[in-house]
Amino acid sequence: MASTDYAFLKGHGTENDFVLLPELDEALLTPERVRALCDRRAGIGGDGVLRVARRDERWFMDYRNSDGSVSEMCGNGIRLFARYLVDAGLAQSPIEVDTRDGVKTLTVDGELITADMGAPKLLGTSTVAVGERSWEARHVDMGNPHAVAFVDSLDDAGPLHDEPSYDAGVYPGGVNVEFVVRRGDRHVAMRVHERGSGETRSCGTGACAVMVAAAADEREPGVDLTYRVDVPGGTLHVTWTADDRVLLTGPAVIVARGTTAL
Numbered sequence: 001m002a003s004t005d006y007a008f009l010k011g012h013g014t015e016n017d018f019v020l021l022p023e024l025d026e027a028l029l030t031p032e033r034v035r036a037l038c039d040r041r042a043g044i045g046g047d048g049v050l051r052v053a054r055r056d057e058r059w060f061m062d063y064r065n066s067d068g069s070v071s072e073m074c075g076n077g078i079r080l081f082a083r084y085l086v087d088a089g090l091a092q093s094p095i096e097v098d099t100r101d102g103v104k105t106l107t108v109d110g111e112l113i114t115a116d117m118g119a120p121k122l123l124g125t126s127t128v129a130v131g132e133r134s135w136e137a138r139h140v141d142m143g144n145p146h147a148v149a150f151v152d153s154l155d156d157a158g159p160l161h162d163e164p165s166y167d168a169g170v171y172p173g174g175v176n177v178e179f180v181v182r183r184g185d186r187h188v189a190m191r192v193h194e195r196g197s198g199e200t201r202s203c204g205t206g207a208c209a210v211m212v213a214a215a216a217d218e219r220e221p222g223v224d225l226t227y228r229v230d231v232p233g234g235t236l237h238v239t240w241t242a243d244d245r246v247l248l249t250g251p252a253v254i255v256a257r258g259t260t261a262l
């Protein structure tokens with residue numbers, strides 16, 4: 001692989017970490033280069049890559065999972081993307097960011113950033129399994145696919161080294177699998193095995209999917225509903241608005257800037 005220096009930033013949202021590339025051409029971001037950048041020993045390390053691009057007069061977030069695959073949306077990543085734009089003086093809050101799942105609006109309020117993720121799709125149920133154990137999982141689409149399984153304990157899913165098995169008929173393009181427990185009124189905790197990245201410390205779209213699955217039965221017409229969602233890497237808050245939008249609020253921290261030869 002030819003080695004030329006490219007600018008990068010490293011950051012995270014509740015420890016879901018990303019390599020942000022502000023100037024790389026799309027043609028250079030091959031799956032091989034994504035895997036090399038995300039490698040935690042031979043590369044910078046990350047759960048994914050955020051390439052900064054322009055599309056139709058807007059900023060476009062080109063998101064890639066650490067295995068080099070492409071996904072439609074990344075809830076923690078888009079907050080870091082907005083943090084970069086504001087810190088670099090390239091945009092002011094509120095910011096419209098285009099994604100493969102359409103345009104999202106980001107609002108920056110000090111340390112916290114809120115992403116309007118749009119309307120959730122609450123679909124049917126299927127079965128997910130880890131080893132001998134299996135659970136019913138609720139299909140929630142947040143622009144990307146999620147299977148949400150309610151468990152008695154977050155330890156029930158085991159070490160999650162391997163991808164849980166799932167119904168490929170329901171999820172032909174793969175799926176992010178969340179395991180969730182209730183912690184109290186409008187308060188849940190989750191673990192996630194992400195499509196294309198493995199178990200991560202947090203998943204923004206996953207936190208939204210978990211909240212929608214957990215709150216669906218208690219949601220009242222005309223009322224906004226907010227949940228606290230604890231992830232291994234911190235805490236997110238998710239609001240399902242009366243007009244059927246999901247708002248994801250959490251931190252986004254830039255931890256390093258530099259140049260990469262990858």
Ligand SMILES: N[C@H](CCC[C@H](N)C(=O)O)C(=O)O
Pocket residue numbers: 016047048065070071072073074075076077144145176194195196197202203204205206
């Ligand atoms: N692995 C996900 C994309 C990243 C989602 C996650 N990092 C988030 O914060 O939403 C997928 O393939 O759909």
